[in-house]
Amino acid sequence: MNIDIDDILADLDRDTTAVDSSLISQTHNDTTILGSDGAETDKLRHITNVSPVEDFETLITHWRNERMSPELLPFPHLLMQRTLRRVQEQVEHIEVLSMGYLDDTGGSADASDSRNATLLSKLPLLGMEADLERLRFVLRSFLRCRLAKIDKYNLYLRQFNEEGAAVSLDELLSRQELEYHERHFAILLKLLNNSILRHLPPELQAVDDNDGSVKMVEEPEWTRFVFVFVSGPDPKKEQVPDPRLLVSETTGQQFYPVTIQELQEEAELAIGGIYVMRYNVVRELILENKVQLI
Amino acid sequence: MSLPWKLQETFSPEEIQFIVENEPIKIFPRFTTKQPVRGNQQSNSSVQTRWKLLTAKDEPLNNLVAIQTTEVALWIALLLKQQGKCSIVAPGWLRLAQLQKYIDYELKNTGRFSELPWNWLVVAQLLFSKAADDLHDPVHLLRGKVQDLREIRLSKIGQGLKHLNESHLQLDNLSLLEINELRPFVLGVMNKLKDIHNSISEDQEED
Amino acid sequence: MYTDLSNKLVLEAKRAHQLSLSSGPELLPMYQEELVRNIVREVSQLGKNAEFLRAQQAQSNEEDKVARCQQFVTLLCMERNKRCLLAYQKLRSDALDTLAWNPNGNGAADATQRNSANLSHHEQEYLKDYAQLLTEMKSGDYTDIDLSGSLTPPSDVFIDVRVLKDAGEIQTEYGVFNLIKDSQFFVRQADVERLIQQGYLKKL
Numbered sequence: 001m002n003i004d005i006d007d008i009l010a011d012l013d014r015d016t017t018a019v020d021s022s023l024i025s026q027t028h029n030d031t032t033i034l035g036s037d038g039a040e041t042d043k044l045r046h047i048t049n050v051s052p053v054e055d056f057e058t059l060i061t062h063w064r065n066e067r068m069s070p071e072l073l074p075f076p077h078l079l080m081q082r083t084l085r086r087v088q089e090q091v092e093h094i095e096v097l098s099m100g101y102l103d104d105t106g107g108s109a110d111a112s113d114s115r116n117a118t119l120l121s122k123l124p125l126l127g128m129e130a131d132l133e134r135l136r137f138v139l140r141s142f143l144r145c146r147l148a149k150i151d152k153y154n155l156y157l158r159q160f161n162e163e164g165a166a167v168s169l170d171e172l173l174s175r176q177e178l179e180y181h182e183r184h185f186a187i188l189l190k191l192l193n194n195s196i197l198r199h200l201p202p203e204l205q206a207v208d209d210n211d212g213s214v215k216m217v218e219e220p221e222w223t224r225f226v227f228v229f230v231s232g233p234d235p236k237k238e239q240v241p242d243p244r245l246l247v248s249e250t251t252g253q254q255f256y257p258v259t260i261q262e263l264q265e266e267a268e269l270a271i272g273g274i275y276v277m278r279y280n281v282v283r284e285l286i287l288e289n290k291v292q293l294i
Numbered sequence: 295m296s297l298p299w300k301l302q303e304t305f306s307p308e309e310i311q312f313i314v315e316n317e318p319i320k321i322f323p324r325f326t327t328k329q330p331v332r333g334n335q336q337s338n339s340s341v342q343t344r345w346k347l348l349t350a351k352d353e354p355l356n357n358l359v360a361i362q363t364t365e366v367a368l369w370i371a372l373l374l375k376q377q378g379k380c381s382i383v384a385p386g387w388l389r390l391a392q393l394q395k396y397i398d399y400e401l402k403n404t405g406r407f408s409e410l411p412w413n414w415l416v417v418a419q420l421l422f423s424k425a426a427d428d429l430h431d432p433v434h435l436l437r438g439k440v441q442d443l444r445e446i447r448l449s450k451i452g453q454g455l456k457h458l459n460e461s462h463l464q465l466d467n468l469s470l471l472e473i474n475e476l477r478p479f480v481l482g483v484m485n486k487l488k489d490i491h492n493s494i495s496e497d498q499e500e501d
Numbered sequence: 502m503y504t505d506l507s508n509k510l511v512l513e514a515k516r517a518h519q520l521s522l523s524s525g526p527e528l529l530p531m532y533q534e535e536l537v538r539n540i541v542r543e544v545s546q547l548g549k550n551a552e553f554l555r556a557q558q559a560q561s562n563e564e565d566k567v568a569r570c571q572q573f574v575t576l577l578c579m580e581r582n583k584r585c586l587l588a589y590q591k592l593r594s595d596a597l598d599t600l601a602w603n604p605n606g607n608g609a610a611d612a613t614q615r616n617s618a619n620l621s622h623h624e625q626e627y628l629k630d631y632a633q634l635l636t637e638m639k640s641g642d643y644t645d646i647d648l649s650g651s652l653t654p655p656s657d658v659f660i661d662v663r664v665l666k667d668a669g670e671i672q673t674e675y676g677v678f679n680l681i682k683d684s685q686f687f688v689r690q691a692d693v694e695r696l697i698q699q700g701y702l703k704k705l
Contacts, residue, residue: 052348060313067305086348087645097343119377120325124343126659127355127370129689131347133655139646148297151598180638187630191594194623196586199541201548204583214584225484227473260461267462276463276480294473295599299522301652312654
């Protein structure tokens with residue numbers, strides 16, 4: 001018996017969301033269907049107490065931030081783990097359901113009454129297919145966007161650990177991304193070596209030469225302008241007021257004070273506002289999810 | 295490239311629509327999925343497949359009662375609508391009178407945008423093409439008003455371009471689609487201005 | 502003049518890039534083997550010049566500003582040539598990456614076939630290696646996502662279609678449809694994409 005507190009909380013959470021009425025009907029019908037639904041409950045148990053919809057909303061934020069930010073953002077390891085597992089379970093779930101339909105509706109598609117009934121009974125399945133397609137799309141677009149950045153910054157990322165960064169490379173990237181980064185760099189280097197570098201004099205053979213007149217290691221454009229929306233702290237997750245938030249004396253609005261270093265200028269990011277800002281000015285607030293890229 | 299050029303540093307219009315489609319909207323379902331709490335198990339349980347979704351709330355869909363409004367994600371509303379299984383409750387701002395008020399506001403306040411929802415343009419376009427019969431007013435008139443509103447806001451943006459600078463910009467109440475259309479131009483100009491500013495100040499330091 | 506050849510190579514790369522932006526990365530222009538070889542030769546010639554200038558300066562005791570300047574410019578030319586060569590090859594390898602990700606047809610295998618005449622030997626090898634890497638990426642944890650699938654958001658996963666020509670029975674996950682002229686069906690778009698293209702069905 002699993003008595004992990006998270007699992008118990010997950011059970012509570014589930015009671016109010018996914019399988020509500022089937023659990024209710026169980027209590028009225030104490031013996032018959034417990035067996036089959038019990039398996040379903042076990043399957044759900046290892047998902048922690050974040051609902052699929054909450055996770056999807058977070059994923060959308062990550063996707064949008066990643067698409068619009070000049071740098072590669074930290075990989076959301078746990079979120080992705082949960083989401084990929086749900087996708088897999090849903091694929092299986094839909095497979096089982098649609099097999100049932102194949103047996104069900106083989107011949108009788110003509111009479112309009114039964115057709116209507118067929119459609120109604122199929123609707124949830126149609127919805128679930130579309131839902132799964134949508135989730136797959138976001139995951140695909142998110143991962144491919146990250147791979148494009150991993151390629152763009154391959155040299156920069158290779159030096160990442162040396163530069164005393166706040167996050168280590170294996171936290172910034174997923175396991176698959178680390179491997180992709182390693183291997184793609186290796187075959188690219190092989191190509192460059194074979195077709196160019198090894199034909200050059202020894203002193204010109206380095207691929208990550210930053211000492212010459214032009215830097216060869218491409219860094220993210222930290223000061224590039226981006227569109228941001230200032231959401232402020234998430235009231236669901238943070239009870240303590242954010243100490244950095246100030247209140248404007250003229251408008252009474254809450255805002256984050258920020259500094260545009262290069263211009264030595266102060267600016268205010270009012271909650272609910274939309275701004276065009278330099279990325280480096282809002283970077284911290286983005287990583288803390290107080291500000292989103294749009 | 296694992297991500298095509300045209301998707302780098304911007305979204306496609308289809309992606310903007312996708313983002314908006316996840317927002318909730320009210321519907322009148324034309325069928326019932328809510329199961330009676332007790333009894334009648336045998337006849338129901340064999341027919342009804344329950345909704346189980348990953349990107350949107352599924353409990354409203356498993357508790358539909360015909361002609362009782364409920365809220366679902368826009369893409370689900372459109373799916374049900376396509377099948378003739380619901381009508382969509384058009385949002386309050388999507389009426390002729392209300393749109394006229396926004397137009398008046400836009401004309402009167404040259405320095406501000408009216409507080410339309412961030413997804414107004416996409417929602418209007420989707421409902422025009424897929425749920426025209428659920429709108430409060432005739433669709434061709436609504437289309438005209440939305441077009442007017444869009445053009446007024448666009449020309450205002452055009453007027454405001456002289457405010458582009460190398461520091462920052464506040465653009466409250468612009469919708470996501472409008473931002474996406476402006477993005478290449480605004481960011482392009484501001485990045486250039488920034489570069490010019492940088493090279494000027496470097497020169498001054500050298501002097 | 503030194504680095505003229507490199508300029509030619511970069512212009513060529515830029516033209517190819519522009520072409521792929523407007524018409525898609527279906528075909529890569531011919532690899533400029535001759536040009537690349539000549540630039541490499543120029544670099545080694547410049548290298549010898551630089552070596553000579555260095556030796557000359559070491560011999561003479563006086564500070565010869567002209568010779569030093571000459572040596573510096575020679576080094577800059579070498580560096581610029583290297584940069585142009587790498588940029589050219591990188592742009593092409595980026596285009597090969599795009600080909601390998603292309604969801605149409607058989608991706609990499611297809612691309613290799615159609616382009617093999619225009620690719621250098623090393624590029625063919627690169628494309629093969631990269632395609633192999635992608636195949637491995639796509640399996641495992643990402644099997645259910647179809648990483649190389651469409652990057653356009655799904656819309657209208659299901660559509661109503663009318664049958665224009667008799668097409669017999671098709672089998673889908675949602676059962677068997679008998680496609681008789683003028684009948685209508687509600688089907689998954691992905692299942693009938695080909696039949697629409699072939700003119701059997703019409704999207705309503």
